[in-house]
Amino acid sequence: MSERSSGTKHGKMGSLSDSLSGRAGVSPGYVRLQEALLRYRSAELGSETLPSGFPSPAAGDDAVSRGRSVAREIELIPESKALHASLKRLLEAVAGHCELPSSFLEWTRTSAAGDGILEKLFRAVTRSDTKLLETIAKKSGQDKELLDWIGRELAKPFFQRYSRVISSESLAKWNRGRCPCCGGAARMARLEKETGRRYLWCDLCAVEWPFVRLQCPFCGNDDAEQLGNLEPEGQETYRIAVCQKCKGYLRTVDERKLPEGVTANLPLEDIATLPLNFVAEREGYRLPHIGLE
Protein backbone atom coordinates (compact mmCIF):
# COMPACT_ATOMS: atom_id res chain seq x y z
CA MET A 1 0.00 0.00 0.00
CA SER A 2 1.51 3.27 -1.07
CA GLU A 3 1.94 6.13 1.33
CA ARG A 4 -0.53 8.98 1.05
CA SER A 5 0.88 12.32 0.03
CA SER A 6 -0.24 14.16 3.13
CA GLY A 7 0.43 11.38 5.62
CA THR A 8 0.99 7.67 5.77
CA LYS A 9 -1.22 4.67 6.23
CA HIS A 10 0.06 4.39 9.78
CA GLY A 11 -0.92 7.91 10.65
CA LYS A 12 2.44 9.65 10.87
CA MET A 13 1.83 13.28 10.09
CA GLY A 14 2.80 16.78 11.11
CA SER A 15 1.11 18.86 13.77
CA LEU A 16 -2.60 18.16 13.77
CA SER A 17 -3.36 21.71 14.86
CA ASP A 18 -1.43 23.05 11.86
CA SER A 19 -3.04 20.60 9.47
CA LEU A 20 -6.54 21.37 10.72
CA SER A 21 -6.18 25.13 11.10
CA GLY A 22 -8.91 26.87 9.20
CA ARG A 23 -11.11 23.78 9.04
CA ALA A 24 -14.60 24.69 10.14
CA GLY A 25 -16.38 22.80 12.89
CA VAL A 26 -13.26 21.31 14.48
CA SER A 27 -13.28 21.45 18.30
CA PRO A 28 -9.85 22.50 19.68
CA GLY A 29 -10.14 20.15 22.68
CA TYR A 30 -10.84 17.22 20.39
CA VAL A 31 -7.79 18.04 18.28
CA ARG A 32 -5.56 18.26 21.36
CA LEU A 33 -6.77 14.86 22.54
CA GLN A 34 -6.14 13.37 19.10
CA GLU A 35 -2.64 14.88 19.06
CA ALA A 36 -1.93 13.20 22.40
CA LEU A 37 -3.23 9.89 21.07
CA LEU A 38 -1.17 10.27 17.93
CA ARG A 39 2.02 10.85 19.94
CA TYR A 40 1.20 7.77 22.01
CA ARG A 41 0.63 5.61 18.90
CA SER A 42 3.76 6.92 17.18
CA ALA A 43 5.83 5.93 20.21
CA GLU A 44 4.19 2.51 20.43
CA LEU A 45 4.58 1.94 16.69
CA GLY A 46 8.29 2.75 16.87
CA SER A 47 9.12 -0.89 17.32
CA GLU A 48 9.28 -2.88 14.11
CA THR A 49 8.85 -6.19 15.91
CA LEU A 50 5.43 -7.78 15.97
CA PRO A 51 3.46 -7.71 19.23
CA SER A 52 4.44 -10.61 21.44
CA GLY A 53 1.83 -13.34 21.23
CA PHE A 54 0.70 -12.39 17.73
CA PRO A 55 0.98 -14.94 14.88
CA SER A 56 3.66 -14.88 12.22
CA PRO A 57 3.28 -12.51 9.23
CA ALA A 58 2.91 -15.48 6.90
CA ALA A 59 -0.08 -16.81 8.85
CA GLY A 60 -1.87 -13.47 8.68
CA ASP A 61 -1.10 -12.86 5.03
CA ASP A 62 -2.20 -16.38 4.19
CA ALA A 63 -5.58 -15.81 5.89
CA VAL A 64 -6.17 -12.57 3.94
CA SER A 65 -5.12 -14.11 0.63
CA ARG A 66 -7.74 -16.84 1.28
CA GLY A 67 -10.41 -14.16 1.83
CA ARG A 68 -10.53 -14.48 5.63
CA SER A 69 -9.83 -11.59 7.99
CA VAL A 70 -6.82 -12.30 10.18
CA ALA A 71 -8.71 -11.88 13.46
CA ARG A 72 -11.33 -14.38 12.28
CA GLU A 73 -8.71 -17.03 11.69
CA ILE A 74 -6.26 -16.33 14.48
CA GLU A 75 -6.59 -15.03 18.02
CA LEU A 76 -4.87 -11.62 18.09
CA ILE A 77 -4.37 -10.95 21.79
CA PRO A 78 -1.07 -9.52 23.07
CA GLU A 79 0.62 -10.83 26.16
CA SER A 80 -0.82 -9.57 29.43
CA LYS A 81 2.36 -7.76 30.49
CA ALA A 82 2.59 -5.76 27.26
CA LEU A 83 -1.10 -4.91 27.45
CA HIS A 84 -0.88 -3.54 30.96
CA ALA A 85 2.24 -1.52 30.17
CA SER A 86 0.52 0.00 27.13
CA LEU A 87 -2.58 0.90 29.12
CA LYS A 88 -0.43 2.75 31.63
CA ARG A 89 1.29 4.72 28.86
CA LEU A 90 -2.05 5.43 27.17
CA LEU A 91 -3.60 6.83 30.33
CA GLU A 92 -0.51 9.00 30.89
CA ALA A 93 -0.75 10.26 27.31
CA VAL A 94 -4.37 11.38 27.51
CA ALA A 95 -4.12 12.79 31.06
CA GLY A 96 -4.87 16.50 30.92
CA HIS A 97 -6.57 16.24 27.54
CA CYS A 98 -9.79 14.62 28.72
CA GLU A 99 -11.61 13.98 31.98
CA LEU A 100 -11.63 10.30 32.81
CA PRO A 101 -13.79 9.44 35.83
CA SER A 102 -11.75 8.79 38.99
CA SER A 103 -13.63 5.49 39.48
CA PHE A 104 -12.46 4.38 36.06
CA LEU A 105 -8.84 5.33 36.75
CA GLU A 106 -9.04 3.48 40.06
CA TRP A 107 -10.44 0.44 38.24
CA THR A 108 -7.53 0.46 35.77
CA ARG A 109 -5.08 0.43 38.69
CA THR A 110 -6.79 -2.29 40.67
CA SER A 111 -9.38 -4.63 39.17
CA ALA A 112 -8.18 -4.36 35.58
CA ALA A 113 -4.73 -5.44 36.68
CA GLY A 114 -5.78 -9.02 37.30
CA ASP A 115 -8.10 -11.79 36.26
CA GLY A 116 -7.38 -11.42 32.52
CA ILE A 117 -9.90 -8.58 32.35
CA LEU A 118 -7.80 -6.45 29.99
CA GLU A 119 -7.40 -9.37 27.60
CA LYS A 120 -11.17 -9.81 27.62
CA LEU A 121 -11.67 -6.10 26.94
CA PHE A 122 -9.12 -6.30 24.11
CA ARG A 123 -10.98 -9.24 22.63
CA ALA A 124 -14.38 -7.55 22.99
CA VAL A 125 -13.43 -4.32 21.25
CA THR A 126 -11.33 -5.83 18.49
CA ARG A 127 -14.01 -8.39 17.65
CA SER A 128 -16.89 -5.94 18.10
CA ASP A 129 -18.29 -8.41 20.62
CA THR A 130 -20.93 -6.21 22.25
CA LYS A 131 -22.17 -8.97 24.56
CA LEU A 132 -18.73 -9.50 26.05
CA LEU A 133 -18.29 -5.74 26.39
CA GLU A 134 -21.62 -5.46 28.21
CA THR A 135 -20.60 -8.25 30.56
CA ILE A 136 -17.31 -6.52 31.38
CA ALA A 137 -19.12 -3.21 31.90
CA LYS A 138 -21.68 -4.83 34.19
CA LYS A 139 -19.11 -6.68 36.26
CA SER A 140 -16.77 -3.70 36.56
CA GLY A 141 -19.47 -1.09 37.03
CA GLN A 142 -17.79 1.01 34.32
CA ASP A 143 -19.40 2.82 31.42
CA LYS A 144 -19.63 0.60 28.33
CA GLU A 145 -18.80 3.38 25.87
CA LEU A 146 -15.80 4.43 27.92
CA LEU A 147 -14.51 0.86 28.01
CA ASP A 148 -15.06 0.54 24.25
CA TRP A 149 -13.19 3.78 23.55
CA ILE A 150 -10.20 3.07 25.81
CA GLY A 151 -10.09 -0.54 24.57
CA ARG A 152 -9.93 0.54 20.94
CA GLU A 153 -7.26 3.14 21.61
CA LEU A 154 -5.31 0.48 23.47
CA ALA A 155 -5.65 -2.00 20.61
CA LYS A 156 -4.71 0.38 17.79
CA PRO A 157 -0.89 0.25 18.09
CA PHE A 158 -0.95 -3.57 18.37
CA PHE A 159 -3.18 -4.03 15.33
CA GLN A 160 -1.41 -1.34 13.34
CA ARG A 161 1.93 -3.02 13.94
CA TYR A 162 0.45 -6.30 12.81
CA SER A 163 -1.43 -4.88 9.80
CA ARG A 164 1.94 -3.83 8.33
CA VAL A 165 2.73 -7.43 7.55
CA ILE A 166 -0.28 -7.91 5.28
CA SER A 167 1.03 -7.62 1.75
CA SER A 168 -0.20 -4.98 -0.68
CA GLU A 169 -1.17 -7.76 -3.10
CA SER A 170 -3.47 -9.38 -0.55
CA LEU A 171 -5.07 -6.05 0.37
CA ALA A 172 -5.62 -5.18 -3.30
CA LYS A 173 -7.52 -8.43 -3.84
CA TRP A 174 -9.53 -8.27 -0.62
CA ASN A 175 -12.59 -6.34 -1.94
CA ARG A 176 -14.84 -7.06 1.05
CA GLY A 177 -16.81 -4.75 3.28
CA ARG A 178 -14.98 -5.69 6.49
CA CYS A 179 -11.38 -4.98 7.43
CA PRO A 180 -8.94 -7.69 6.28
CA CYS A 181 -7.04 -7.48 9.56
CA CYS A 182 -9.56 -7.05 12.40
CA GLY A 183 -12.72 -7.95 10.45
CA GLY A 184 -14.48 -4.81 11.72
CA ALA A 185 -16.38 -2.05 9.95
CA ALA A 186 -14.66 0.57 7.81
CA ARG A 187 -14.37 3.98 9.42
CA MET A 188 -13.93 6.10 6.30
CA ALA A 189 -13.50 5.82 2.55
CA ARG A 190 -11.86 7.71 -0.25
CA LEU A 191 -12.54 7.83 -3.98
CA GLU A 192 -9.21 7.48 -5.72
CA LYS A 193 -8.04 10.53 -7.61
CA GLU A 194 -7.13 8.80 -10.88
CA THR A 195 -9.96 6.26 -11.22
CA GLY A 196 -12.76 7.13 -8.80
CA ARG A 197 -12.33 3.67 -7.28
CA ARG A 198 -13.47 3.41 -3.65
CA TYR A 199 -11.02 2.44 -0.91
CA LEU A 200 -12.27 1.68 2.60
CA TRP A 201 -10.14 2.49 5.64
CA CYS A 202 -10.09 0.91 9.11
CA ASP A 203 -8.99 3.23 11.90
CA LEU A 204 -8.16 0.34 14.23
CA CYS A 205 -5.68 -1.31 11.86
CA ALA A 206 -4.84 1.71 9.66
CA VAL A 207 -5.19 -0.25 6.45
CA GLU A 208 -7.19 0.46 3.33
CA TRP A 209 -8.54 -1.85 0.67
CA PRO A 210 -10.65 -1.52 -2.48
CA PHE A 211 -14.40 -2.05 -2.41
CA VAL A 212 -17.08 -1.61 -5.08
CA ARG A 213 -18.80 1.76 -5.25
CA LEU A 214 -22.41 0.62 -5.45
CA GLN A 215 -22.64 -1.75 -2.51
CA CYS A 216 -23.06 -1.18 1.20
CA PRO A 217 -19.87 -2.40 2.91
CA PHE A 218 -21.75 -3.07 6.13
CA CYS A 219 -24.73 -5.19 5.07
CA GLY A 220 -23.77 -6.10 1.48
CA ASN A 221 -26.88 -4.45 0.03
CA ASP A 222 -26.30 -3.74 -3.67
CA ASP A 223 -29.72 -2.39 -4.57
CA ALA A 224 -28.79 0.99 -6.05
CA GLU A 225 -32.20 2.39 -5.16
CA GLN A 226 -31.47 1.83 -1.47
CA LEU A 227 -28.01 3.40 -1.59
CA GLY A 228 -27.35 7.10 -1.64
CA ASN A 229 -25.08 9.93 -0.64
CA LEU A 230 -25.62 12.85 1.68
CA GLU A 231 -23.73 15.70 0.06
CA PRO A 232 -22.95 18.58 2.45
CA GLU A 233 -23.67 21.89 0.74
CA GLY A 234 -20.53 23.80 -0.14
CA GLN A 235 -18.24 20.85 0.62
CA GLU A 236 -17.95 18.98 -2.64
CA THR A 237 -14.87 17.07 -1.43
CA TYR A 238 -17.01 15.17 1.07
CA ARG A 239 -20.00 12.89 0.89
CA ILE A 240 -21.62 10.51 3.33
CA ALA A 241 -22.50 7.19 1.71
CA VAL A 242 -25.67 5.82 3.29
CA CYS A 243 -27.66 2.60 3.07
CA GLN A 244 -31.44 2.65 3.52
CA LYS A 245 -31.46 -1.04 4.41
CA CYS A 246 -29.07 -1.11 7.40
CA LYS A 247 -29.03 2.67 7.99
CA GLY A 248 -25.22 2.60 8.15
CA TYR A 249 -23.15 5.53 6.92
CA LEU A 250 -19.61 6.05 5.74
CA ARG A 251 -17.82 9.38 5.49
CA THR A 252 -16.10 9.59 2.12
CA VAL A 253 -13.45 11.90 0.69
CA ASP A 254 -13.56 12.42 -3.06
CA GLU A 255 -9.91 12.92 -3.98
CA ARG A 256 -10.91 14.04 -7.46
CA LYS A 257 -12.20 17.25 -5.91
CA LEU A 258 -8.90 17.96 -4.11
CA PRO A 259 -6.29 20.26 -5.69
CA GLU A 260 -3.80 18.86 -8.19
CA GLY A 261 -1.27 16.56 -6.54
CA VAL A 262 -3.15 16.38 -3.22
CA THR A 263 -4.60 13.11 -2.00
CA ALA A 264 -6.66 12.29 1.07
CA ASN A 265 -5.05 11.63 4.43
CA LEU A 266 -7.78 9.54 6.03
CA PRO A 267 -6.46 9.57 9.63
CA LEU A 268 -6.50 13.36 9.41
CA GLU A 269 -9.86 13.47 7.65
CA ASP A 270 -11.31 11.18 10.32
CA ILE A 271 -10.64 13.93 12.84
CA ALA A 272 -11.55 16.84 10.56
CA THR A 273 -14.91 15.40 9.55
CA LEU A 274 -16.24 14.69 13.04
CA PRO A 275 -19.19 17.05 12.35
CA LEU A 276 -20.25 14.83 9.45
CA ASN A 277 -20.98 12.11 12.01
CA PHE A 278 -23.45 14.45 13.66
CA VAL A 279 -24.98 15.30 10.29
CA ALA A 280 -25.43 11.62 9.42
CA GLU A 281 -26.97 10.83 12.79
CA ARG A 282 -29.27 13.84 12.52
CA GLU A 283 -30.53 12.35 9.24
CA GLY A 284 -31.26 9.00 10.90
CA TYR A 285 -28.12 6.98 10.12
CA ARG A 286 -25.75 5.35 12.59
CA LEU A 287 -22.18 4.13 12.89
CA PRO A 288 -22.27 0.44 12.08
CA HIS A 289 -20.78 -2.33 14.15
CA ILE A 290 -19.63 -5.49 12.45
CA GLY A 291 -18.79 -8.39 14.72
CA LEU A 292 -16.88 -11.48 13.69
CA GLU A 293 -20.07 -13.57 14.04
Next chain:
Amino acid sequence: MKLTRREFLLSTGALAAGGILAKIGLDLTPSVAYAEALKTRYSVESTTICPYCGVGCGLIVSAINRNVINVEGDPDHPINEGSLCCKGQSLYQVATSDRRLTKVLYRAPYSTEWEEKPWEWAIDRIAQNVKKTRDAHFIQKDSRGRVVNRCEAIAGLGGAALDNEECYLYGKLARAMGVVYLEHQARI
Protein backbone atom coordinates in the same frame (compact mmCIF):
# COMPACT_ATOMS: atom_id res chain seq x y z
CA MET B 1 -36.28 25.45 30.89
CA LYS B 2 -36.59 25.00 27.16
CA LEU B 3 -33.46 23.54 25.58
CA THR B 4 -32.36 24.23 22.06
CA ARG B 5 -31.65 21.21 19.87
CA ARG B 6 -27.92 21.81 20.27
CA GLU B 7 -28.12 22.07 24.04
CA PHE B 8 -30.18 18.93 24.15
CA LEU B 9 -27.67 17.01 22.06
CA LEU B 10 -24.75 18.23 24.11
CA SER B 11 -26.39 17.66 27.47
CA THR B 12 -27.57 14.14 26.73
CA GLY B 13 -24.68 12.98 24.59
CA ALA B 14 -27.43 11.56 22.42
CA LEU B 15 -25.22 11.44 19.39
CA ALA B 16 -23.53 8.07 19.27
CA ALA B 17 -20.49 9.46 17.47
CA GLY B 18 -19.95 12.20 20.01
CA GLY B 19 -21.40 10.49 23.04
CA ILE B 20 -18.15 9.18 24.43
CA LEU B 21 -16.34 12.43 23.65
CA ALA B 22 -18.89 14.38 25.66
CA LYS B 23 -18.59 11.83 28.47
CA ILE B 24 -14.85 12.42 28.78
CA GLY B 25 -15.35 16.14 29.08
CA LEU B 26 -14.64 17.40 25.57
CA ASP B 27 -16.43 20.53 24.50
CA LEU B 28 -17.92 19.67 21.14
CA THR B 29 -19.95 22.85 20.82
CA PRO B 30 -18.09 24.08 17.67
CA SER B 31 -18.56 20.74 15.91
CA VAL B 32 -22.21 20.36 16.86
CA ALA B 33 -23.00 23.98 15.94
CA TYR B 34 -21.29 23.55 12.60
CA ALA B 35 -23.12 20.29 11.89
CA GLU B 36 -26.43 21.79 12.89
CA ALA B 37 -26.11 24.52 10.26
CA LEU B 38 -24.83 22.20 7.55
CA LYS B 39 -27.45 21.39 4.93
CA THR B 40 -27.22 18.30 2.78
CA ARG B 41 -28.73 17.11 -0.46
CA TYR B 42 -29.47 13.45 -1.16
CA SER B 43 -28.08 11.97 -4.33
CA VAL B 44 -28.39 8.46 -5.73
CA GLU B 45 -26.06 6.60 -8.06
CA SER B 46 -26.95 3.92 -10.57
CA THR B 47 -24.96 1.94 -13.09
CA THR B 48 -25.66 1.82 -16.79
CA ILE B 49 -23.87 1.24 -20.11
CA CYS B 50 -22.56 3.92 -22.44
CA PRO B 51 -25.04 4.41 -25.33
CA TYR B 52 -22.44 5.09 -27.99
CA CYS B 53 -20.22 2.40 -29.47
CA GLY B 54 -20.30 -1.37 -29.06
CA VAL B 55 -17.50 -1.54 -26.47
CA GLY B 56 -20.07 -1.29 -23.69
CA CYS B 57 -18.25 0.80 -21.09
CA GLY B 58 -19.81 0.94 -17.62
CA LEU B 59 -21.08 4.24 -16.24
CA ILE B 60 -22.19 5.56 -12.88
CA VAL B 61 -24.93 8.16 -13.17
CA SER B 62 -25.61 10.37 -10.15
CA ALA B 63 -28.95 12.11 -9.76
CA ILE B 64 -30.85 14.29 -7.33
CA ASN B 65 -34.63 14.08 -7.56
CA ARG B 66 -34.20 12.22 -10.86
CA ASN B 67 -32.15 15.08 -12.33
CA VAL B 68 -28.73 13.97 -13.55
CA ILE B 69 -25.89 15.79 -11.76
CA ASN B 70 -22.93 13.68 -12.88
CA VAL B 71 -21.93 10.90 -15.27
CA GLU B 72 -18.61 9.10 -14.81
CA GLY B 73 -16.90 5.87 -15.78
CA ASP B 74 -17.64 2.96 -13.45
CA PRO B 75 -14.31 2.02 -11.79
CA ASP B 76 -15.67 -1.43 -10.93
CA HIS B 77 -16.75 -2.26 -14.49
CA PRO B 78 -14.46 -4.92 -15.99
CA ILE B 79 -14.41 -3.37 -19.47
CA ASN B 80 -13.37 0.23 -18.83
CA GLU B 81 -12.35 0.23 -15.13
CA GLY B 82 -13.49 3.83 -14.73
CA SER B 83 -12.07 5.30 -17.91
CA LEU B 84 -14.14 6.80 -20.73
CA CYS B 85 -13.41 8.14 -24.20
CA CYS B 86 -14.13 11.79 -24.95
CA LYS B 87 -17.64 10.97 -26.22
CA GLY B 88 -18.40 9.02 -23.08
CA GLN B 89 -17.05 11.81 -20.92
CA SER B 90 -19.46 14.26 -22.53
CA LEU B 91 -22.53 12.13 -21.76
CA TYR B 92 -23.56 14.44 -18.95
CA GLN B 93 -24.28 17.04 -21.63
CA VAL B 94 -26.53 14.63 -23.49
CA ALA B 95 -28.75 14.49 -20.43
CA THR B 96 -28.58 18.11 -19.37
CA SER B 97 -27.83 20.26 -22.45
CA ASP B 98 -30.46 22.92 -23.12
CA ARG B 99 -29.93 22.19 -26.84
CA ARG B 100 -31.27 18.67 -26.42
CA LEU B 101 -34.54 18.09 -28.29
CA THR B 102 -37.34 17.16 -25.94
CA LYS B 103 -40.26 17.55 -28.34
CA VAL B 104 -40.98 16.33 -31.85
CA LEU B 105 -40.04 18.92 -34.48
CA TYR B 106 -41.33 18.59 -38.05
CA ARG B 107 -40.33 20.49 -41.15
CA ALA B 108 -42.79 19.97 -43.99
CA PRO B 109 -41.50 19.51 -47.57
CA TYR B 110 -40.27 22.84 -49.00
CA SER B 111 -40.85 24.58 -45.66
CA THR B 112 -38.14 26.56 -43.88
CA GLU B 113 -39.79 26.44 -40.47
CA TRP B 114 -39.83 23.75 -37.81
CA GLU B 115 -43.11 23.09 -36.10
CA GLU B 116 -43.83 21.17 -32.87
CA LYS B 117 -45.86 17.98 -33.27
CA PRO B 118 -47.21 15.44 -30.78
CA TRP B 119 -45.48 12.06 -30.46
CA GLU B 120 -48.61 10.23 -31.67
CA TRP B 121 -48.59 12.28 -34.85
CA ALA B 122 -44.90 11.52 -35.45
CA ILE B 123 -45.26 7.78 -34.94
CA ASP B 124 -48.30 7.63 -37.24
CA ARG B 125 -46.44 9.63 -39.87
CA ILE B 126 -43.40 7.34 -39.72
CA ALA B 127 -45.62 4.25 -39.95
CA GLN B 128 -47.46 5.68 -42.95
CA ASN B 129 -44.22 6.51 -44.78
CA VAL B 130 -42.71 3.11 -44.02
CA LYS B 131 -45.80 1.32 -45.30
CA LYS B 132 -46.02 3.56 -48.38
CA THR B 133 -42.36 2.93 -49.26
CA ARG B 134 -42.57 -0.76 -48.55
CA ASP B 135 -45.78 -1.23 -50.60
CA ALA B 136 -44.36 0.76 -53.50
CA HIS B 137 -41.11 -1.16 -53.67
CA PHE B 138 -42.00 -4.62 -52.37
CA ILE B 139 -40.54 -7.39 -54.55
CA GLN B 140 -42.47 -10.63 -54.33
CA LYS B 141 -40.55 -12.56 -56.99
CA ASP B 142 -37.18 -12.03 -58.60
CA SER B 143 -36.41 -11.96 -62.31
CA ARG B 144 -36.30 -15.75 -62.43
CA GLY B 145 -39.72 -16.12 -60.78
CA ARG B 146 -38.44 -17.20 -57.39
CA VAL B 147 -40.39 -15.94 -54.32
CA VAL B 148 -38.14 -13.46 -52.40
CA ASN B 149 -40.64 -11.16 -50.55
CA ARG B 150 -38.13 -8.39 -50.03
CA CYS B 151 -37.99 -4.62 -49.90
CA GLU B 152 -34.82 -2.98 -51.18
CA ALA B 153 -35.99 0.60 -50.64
CA ILE B 154 -35.64 0.59 -46.86
CA ALA B 155 -32.46 0.00 -44.85
CA GLY B 156 -32.29 -0.77 -41.13
CA LEU B 157 -29.46 0.35 -38.87
CA GLY B 158 -29.30 -0.64 -35.21
CA GLY B 159 -27.17 1.23 -32.70
CA ALA B 160 -25.20 0.53 -29.55
CA ALA B 161 -27.84 2.38 -27.57
CA LEU B 162 -30.19 -0.55 -28.22
CA ASP B 163 -30.07 -3.45 -25.81
CA ASN B 164 -30.34 -7.11 -26.84
CA GLU B 165 -34.11 -7.22 -26.63
CA GLU B 166 -34.57 -4.01 -28.61
CA CYS B 167 -32.18 -5.29 -31.30
CA TYR B 168 -34.17 -8.55 -31.47
CA LEU B 169 -37.49 -6.71 -31.88
CA TYR B 170 -36.03 -4.33 -34.43
CA GLY B 171 -34.58 -7.22 -36.44
CA LYS B 172 -37.93 -9.03 -36.36
CA LEU B 173 -39.81 -5.95 -37.54
CA ALA B 174 -37.33 -5.27 -40.36
CA ARG B 175 -37.37 -8.86 -41.61
CA ALA B 176 -41.17 -8.98 -41.43
CA MET B 177 -41.20 -6.06 -43.84
CA GLY B 178 -38.68 -7.78 -46.12
CA VAL B 179 -35.80 -5.43 -45.33
CA VAL B 180 -32.54 -6.98 -46.52
CA TYR B 181 -30.19 -4.10 -45.86
CA LEU B 182 -30.10 -4.67 -42.12
CA GLU B 183 -27.01 -3.66 -40.19
CA HIS B 184 -25.76 -2.61 -36.79
CA GLN B 185 -23.59 0.38 -36.05
CA ALA B 186 -21.21 -1.66 -33.92
CA ARG B 187 -20.31 -3.82 -36.96
CA ILE B 188 -19.46 -0.83 -39.16
